[in-house]
Amino acid sequence: MWNDHGIRTERSQTPNQLFTAGILRLRNSGRNAIDFLDDVGDEYGVEDTPSPDVEDSEDTGVAVSELQLTANPLSEWDDHGVSMYLQTLDHGQVNLFT
Numbered sequence: 001m002w003n004d005h006g007i008r009t010e011r012s013q014t015p016n017q018l019f020t021a022g023i024l025r026l027r028n029s030g031r032n033a034i035d036f037l038d039d040v041g042d043e044y045g046v047e048d049t050p051s052p053d054v055e056d057s058e059d060t061g062v063a064v065s066e067l068q069l070t071a072n073p074l075s076e077w078d079d080h081g082v083s084m085y086l087q088t089l090d091h092g093q094v095n096l097f098t
Helices: 015-029 033-039 064-070 082-096
Strands: none
Touching: 064 082
């Protein structure tokens, strides 16, 4: 449904048109889609800026680091993050509403 509505920032082309243009560009390039993964460097997505210091929130008084210890988003999750979400809710109920 929404794939047929134009995107203003893409010269009013629809997502379907953009996908088709990308497929045709790939076909005419003589490369496979997997070849483009080789062009991505190891540092892709890594920022050079340091993380800000963890401070207590002025609104709640709860340290962000406590939440990160409770539900670390960088941990491995076998349930697509559902248990992390539930742990975050529990943490919020205990620390924000008591």
